[in-house]
Amino acid sequence: MSTAEETAGGETSAWGEVTPDAARRLLIAAVEAFAERGYHATTTRDIAGRAGMSPAALYIHYKTKEELLHRISRIGHEKALEILRTAARREGTAAERLADAVSSFVRWHAGGRTTARVVQYELDSLGPDAREEILALRRQCDAEVRGIIEDGIASGEFDVLDVKGTTLAVMSLCIDVARWFNVDGPWAPDEVGALDADLVLRMVGVK
Amino acid sequence: MSTAEETAGGETSAWGEVTPDAARRLLIAAVEAFAERGYHATTTRDIAGRAGMSPAALYIHYKTKEELLHRISRIGHEKALEILRTAARREGTAAERLADAVSSFVRWHAGGRTTARVVQYELDSLGPDAREEILALRRQCDAEVRGIIEDGIASGEFDVLDVKGTTLAVMSLCIDVARWFNVDGPWAPDEVGALDADLVLRMVGVK
DNA sequence: GGGGACTCTAAGCGCTCGCTCACCTTCGGC
DNA sequence: GCCGAAGGTGAGCGAGCGCTTAGAGTCCCC
Structure with missing residues (x-):
């Protein structure tokens, strides 16, 4: 099955x-x-x-085929935002929250690769209005991650040169999982999540 | 431009x-x-x-529309492989070669976003035979990067837990640039290349 | 047990797609 | 100055697309 x-x-x-x-x-x-x-x-x-x-x-x-894509994109982005928001607002150090955000976000991209692929790569197939609505959700996702990174800098935990660029790189690492992850491959979603969380902590200068 | x-x-x-x-x-x-x-x-x-x-x-x-995509994909992947191979085989420490590979590969994805987007994201639109041919080139690209990382571990420059996973993460960082990079945005290709090279060195434990 | 709302289907409309074909130019070699 | 190859065009074919419509089945409330 x-x-x-x-x-x-x-x-x-x-x-x-x-x-x-x-x-x-x-x-x-x-x-x-x-x-x-x-x-x-x-x-x-x-x-x-x-x-x-x-x-x-x-x-x-559904009125059109595009409405299906729109609905999928919105629900998917809301789920993604919820994942990141949950990690960002939990108790703990910035490092713990960032690791949590990355590992759970990556797990979602790997385990639900089917959905994630549509959500992350079919955005351009939407019409202008729908795309703009989804882009707003995506900016909120970025903001959650950026917030954690800024917290870590403020608390002295992180050593980051470019906040915006590092945020983008973290998102890249997570999102690109939907492109290459293979259910029949050698990795379980958990393993990729843990690996990428470790790499992200290195990127922000922890350890 | x-x-x-x-x-x-x-x-x-x-x-x-x-x-x-x-x-x-x-x-x-x-x-x-x-x-x-x-x-x-x-x-x-x-x-x-x-x-x-x-x-x-x-x-x-061209015989078909697909032949156009096939030709574009092959030429593009050959160019990508050439970029990585040049960086991998130059003189210098593993850190210098890795930073060179990432920054030039990222520059290619950002500056030539048009081509890179097709090369990286339209692979599945090819038929099985053509896709397999292109996938072979892609595996060679991965191998060049993995080679540099292994060199760095052997020489003691790098501190890496999972070679295969880290290689994938490095590729993710580079390739995903084609998804988000915007020519009219705040970054020049050079800047993204330098930023990502720095982040990759952190990922492999340099500094 | 009759009527209306809801759900689904068979058939097909108008359109655009990838691709073909008959024919027209242009041009170098002799 | 004629000829064949190479490179181009306008018109259009069959197919498959997104989507619509007329009507059938099913269920629930009265």
């Missing part, structure tokens, strides 16, 4: 808010199809077929 | 080997179109139009 299980791993919880059931099945089918082939190469017939429905059924629940 | 210059920056040199002139113009037009809209969202009419030709002219020089 590769696909269903992978999607179930940490993602169905996020799709739980999507109702009714048929709409959720279509959305999950769309995530899988977009992740595999890309938004433009995916046909509405393919999405409906994966959900076990006729092509027309899609349009009962 | 708009599109023409950006393309000229480090890329037309690479396209110089493409002849005749019309074939090169089509190829450059395809790079721009693929980078802007993605492979599947780009039409052959758009490519031909950008090159100032009729839609049919494309098929005099």
